[in-house]
Amino acid sequence: MRAAVIVFPGTWSDSDTVWALERCGFKADKIWHRTSDLTGYDLVVLPGGFSYGDYLRCGAIARFSPVMGAVRMHAENGGLLIGICNGFQILCEAGILPGVLMRNSSLQFRCKDTYLISETFDSAFTSGLDRNRTYQIPMSHGEGRYVASSADLEMLEQNDQIAFRYASQSGEVSPEANPNGSIANIAGIFNSQKNVLGMMPHPERACEMLLGSEDGNRIWESVLSQA
Amino acid sequence: MEHLETLLSQVAMSEEEYGRLVDMLDREPTEVELGMTGALWSEHCGYKHSKPLFHHFxxxxxxxxxxxxxxxxxxxxxxxxxxxxxxxxxxxxxxxxxxxxxxxxxxxxxxxxxxxxxxxxxxxxxxxxxxxxxxxxxxxxxxxxxxxxxxxxxxxxxxxxxxxxxxxxxxxxxxxxxxxxxxxxxxxxxLSAVAEGEGNPIVLVGADTGRDGIHGATFASVELDEDSASRRPAVQVGHPFLEKLLMEACVGLAEDHSDWIVGLQDLGAAGLTSSAVEAADRGNSGIDIDVTLVPRRAENMTAYEVMLSESQERMLVIPHRKYLKEVIEYFKSWEINATEIGIVTSNGQVTIRENDTVVASMPVNIMTNPPMYTNDTAIDPVVELLALENLSLEPDIDPLITTDILFDLLQSENLSSRRWVYQQYDHQVLNNTVLKPGGDxxxxxxxxxxxxxxxxxxxxxxxxxxxxxxxxxxxxxxxxxxxxxxxxxxxxxxxxxxxxxxxxxxxxxxxxxxxxxxxxxxxxxxxxxxxxxxxxxxxxxxxxxxxxxxxxxxxxxxxxxxxLTISPKIGNRIFLIGGSVEQSASTLAASEFQWTRTGRIAGSLSIDLKLARETGDLILLMHDEGLLSAAHDVGDGGIAVALIEMSFASGYGFRANALDLGERLDAALFGEGPSRFLVATDKPDLLISLTDGYSIPVTELGEVEATQNFSFGPIDVDLGEAYTRWNLGLDRIIGQDFTDDGNGDF
CATH class of the missing domain: 3.30.1330.10 (PurM-like, N-terminal domain)
Incomplete structure (x- = not known):
């Protein structure tokens, strides 16, 4: 499978994402944000970073980037699209996913391991995941507190669009396991067709036991198994 | 210059130094020359009080x-x-x-x-x-x-x-x-930060130049006083997004186009002045810069201000003349401005122009050769007495309070977990971090x-x-x-x-x-x-x-x-290598124990560098032989703190052997005698036989157990309670400024 990893000025997880994807068997290319054509790619990744410095609201400028038209088109045509960290923020800013990512409730940047559970397995990204275990995937963000209107939240819950929730290592979804104050411990969500995933933690960092975890690979392997 | 005194104080140059400059030039310097020379002769750039000692290194x-x-x-x-x-x-x-x-x-x-x-x-x-x-x-x-x-x-x-x-x-x-x-x-x-090759362009890359940070190098070279707050304009403001672009562009330039360039130099303290002059000095060259070509973000800046601005996120590129266009286009592709502001010359002169007017023209080697000072030294008599104090005359601690002392140390501002700090730093990006913060x-x-x-x-x-x-x-x-x-x-x-x-x-x-x-x-x-x-x-x-x-x-x-991490496994034996458990009272000199308990600093310090080196080599040999499950340096807080830190990392308890703690309980538990390591092994016999033939002290301390109990000498504590004190120490100290941070997120 071919993956396009979009590089905005200020993106920094592009190399990590390419590294993780290629280890799993993707052919991955870095795509500079001035590109407007993403044909031929099965998976598009908006990786982490501080696009345009994110001095304004995170992702608020990146959504106007030339490449975003092609990203939107790719998703509307049913292509697989994942936004990680800053990529998730950009997808929310662009209205491709509902809700918004606010300042962490601690008001501080947080870099640490989180444990995620998935409840939704009929998506390309989570089809290979196991209901009965947690996934150790690190987070690294200052603005990751997911907030949505009650109508959006109800829609997400009813349509089974919640991809990941923060949990304890043993899988309990509790306030103590919530690292940033996200509503309903939400760590990642799908669009209604489930071809678009946005998540704050970094699966591309959980790609080797040498780095502490390889649980992130399960997402990429799920995608590959769709081919 | 009527306001010479003001000018000299702005650049922290003494009247003697000014006299020296006049002698070297055989004339009075211009204002720009004085500003540039003052910055380069400051301690921050010129190391005039420290360089004469560097020959020791x-x-x-x-x-x-x-x-x-x-x-x-x-x-x-x-x-x-x-x-x-x-x-x-x-x-x-x-x-x-x-x-x-x-x-x-x-x-x-x-x-x-x-x-x-x-x-x-x-x-x-x-x-x-x-x-x-x-x-x-x-x-x-x-x-x-x-x-x-x-x-x-x-x-x-x-x-x-x-x-x-x-x-x-x-x-x-x-x-x-x-x-x-x-x-x-x-x-x-x-790459080298050199400017050479007559006629090669000098290209300024990155941020526009403003008035921020003028005299920053000088400010760094004087004492802080009540008026220092008024120096706030000498503090620069960061633009990390631009730095990220500059970093990618410069690394890419080195990787893909190093044939285009002669030198690459950053702009730090004293801005364009130190950057350009030091690059010329490295190449035995001269520089000729026209300040009107420097892109500005403030109006009506003088030549003096342009040359001394410490605006951040700027680099100086010296390309070969024939690749100038490629270099400028290359930076443009990264959405970064690059502007030719002057040329490299072969005359050894610093020439600064403002349009047709020459505002500075003096030899590079005067600017880069500040006076060097060897100061008279004298030991502070108070410190001399403190260092002679015999700590063995102090009473030892009561075994009954050793747990309280350990807790005080673990939750202290100096020894508690630094998690509150490093969680705020991304320590994983680039996917290379195989040992995260929190260990040695x-x-x-x-x-x-x-x-x-x-x-x-x-x-x-x-x-x-x-x-x-x-x-x-x-x-x-x-x-x-x-x-x-x-x-x-x-x-x-x-x-x-x-x-x-x-x-x-x-x-x-x-x-x-x-x-x-x-x-x-x-x-x-x-x-x-x-x-x-x-x-x-x-x-x-x-x-x-x-x-x-x-x-x-x-x-x-x-x-x-x-x-190796500091986290041992169940059943591991823990050894102390490089020193004995028994320690003299002098190992408490300048220790955390002494500081936390008495607020004093006293006693006689020593280190055996030969033993330090040999112990280090022995630890590396043990690692090469595959004998170690974990290792930890015995540092601040002594053995007691180092041992329990290993338990915190693993989550397992520790039971000590019956050990001879010697005559000083305080020093045995909390002394900071140097050269000591704790190592964990599942091959204790092999480890002991490996140390045969070395004259390095080796002591088996005890065993890692699947309990929540930590014991060492008279200390016997619940691991969970100790962990909470240590883990939340800094949060509790800093958290007193907040009533509620929103959730229980640690």
Missing amino acids: PTTGPHVLTEAGAENAGAIDIGDGWVVVFKIESHNHPSALEPYEGAATGVGGILRDIFAMGMRPVALLNSLRFGPLTEAHNRTLLRGVVSGIGGYGNCVGVPTVGGEIQMHTSYSGNPLVNAMCVGVGLKTNL AAVIRIKGLKQGLAVSTDCNGRAVYLNPQVGAALAVAEAARNVIATGARPVAVTDCLNFGNPEKNEVAYQLEKSIIGLSDASRAFETPVISGNASLYNETPGGQIMPTPTIGMLGVISDAASR
Whole structure:
């Protein structure tokens, strides 16, 4: 499978994402944000970073980037699209996913391991995941507190669009396991067709036991198994 | 010049120095010449009080690629065609006034030093000192500095993998913010910060130039006083997004187009002045710059202001004339401005023009040859007495209070978990961090190589205060132990010499003795001092800081995957190597135990550098033989603290053997006698037989158990309770400023 990893000025997880994807068997290319054509790619990744410095609201400028038209088109045509960290923020800013990512409730940047559970397995990204275990995937963000209107939240819950929730290592979804104050411990969500995933933690960092975890690979392997 | 006195005070130049300049020029300098020379002759740029002592440093070694001080950072050849460059630098005075921006731009500056050499920054570290956190102002400084370091480092995407923080009253109002950066790359991509080749263009790249930071180098070279707040305009403001673009562009330039360029240089202290003049000095060249060509962000800037601005995120590129267009287009593709502002000449002159008017024209080698001072030294008689105190005359502690003392230490501002700090730094980006913050040293792998790098920063200012020579040697030894405890061999040192006013005899004494001690220890470990920085004049009306020669240690581990953590496994036996459990009372000198319990610093310090080196080698041999499950340096807080830290890391209890703790219970538990390691092994017999034939003390302490109980000597505690005190120590100290941070998120 071919993956396009979009590089905005200020993106920094592009190399990590390419590294993780290629280890799993993707052919991955870095795509500079001035590109407007993403044909031929099965998976598009908006990786982490501080696009345009994110001095304004995170992702608020990146959504106007030339490449975003092609990203939107790719998703509307049913292509697989994942936004990680800053990529998730950009997808929310662009209205491709509902809700918004606010300042962490601690008001501080947080870099640490989180444990995620998935409840939704009929998506390309989570089809290979196991209901009965947690996934150790690190987070690294200052603005990751997911907030949505009650109508959006109800829609997400009813349509089974919640991809990941923060949990304890043993899988309990509790306030103590919530690292940033996200509503309903939400760590990642799908669009209604489930071809678009946005998540704050970094699966591309959980790609080797040498780095502490390889649980992130399960997402990429799920995608590959769709081919 | 009618206002000569004002001008001289602005550039911190003495009348004698001015006289010397006039003699050298054989005329009065112009205002621009005086400003430029003053900046380059400042302590910050010219090292006029410290350089005469640098001859003590061992600076060469089989793998050292750079001449000390000749480039922006030191470079080490690690084999297979790869190079590591690293350096530590201070940003103390800016951080005292404006903690967020001061610390942030400190990170920005050290990053540029690394990518100016064409190497990719792969790790950041820092060494921080504050006054006691019982004072709200110090907590404010700590919060500001930590968020500034995170704000910059997180945004540029370079992991902050390690560091250290210590609090002491002497740093109140004069915090220390030392930032270290490590870069890696292929030897063939290593660049020099040189300007040579007559007629080659001088290209300024990056941010527009404003009035920010004018006289920053000068500000860094005077004591802080009540009026220092008015110097706030001397503090620069960081733009990490632009730095990220500059970093990618410069690393890419070195990797793909190094044939286009002659030299690459960053703009740091004293801005365009030091950058261009030092580059010309390296090439035995001259420079001819027209300030009207410099892109500005402020109106009506004078030539003086343009040459002395310390606007951040700027680089100087010296391309070959024929590639000028390619270089400018290349930076444009990264959405970065690049402008030709002058040319390299062969006349050895600094020529600065403003349109047709020459505003400065003087020899490069006058600007780059500041007067050098050798100050009279004298030991502070008060310190001399403190260092003679016989601690064995003090009463020992009651065994019944040892648990309380341990808890006090674990929750203290100096020894509690640093998690509150490092969680605010992205320590994982780049997917190389194989040993995260929280252990002894951080370890990063290098993709494509089997080797890894271990890095650590260290210095106990209290020990240096008590005995500068031994204290500085202890700092090197401690940094080396941290690196060795991960399984890496120490290879090189960078140092940041934070001291008070060197014109005072007792500070000159501290400086000289520290450099000698640092050098002795570096020789013992065969770790040449390959880069560094001096930050003098760290004084406030309240007095001098503890002398703090911060050591940044680089180690190389032959296989990154074999790195050791401090976390043992159930059933492991833990041994003490390199010293006995029994310790003399003098090992409490300058210790955390002494400081926390008495608020005093006294006693006689010593280190056996031969034993320190041999013990380190033995630990590495044990690691090579596959005997170790974990290792930990015995440092601040002594064996009791080091042992329980291993239990915190593993989550398992520990049961000690019946041990002879000797005559001094306090020293056995909390003494900080150097050269000691704790190692965990599941092959105790092999480990013991390996140590046969060495005259290095080895003692089996006990066993790691699947319990929640920790016992050592008279200490017997519930691991969970001890952990909570240690883990939440810093949160509780800092958290008192907030009623509620929103959730229970730790």
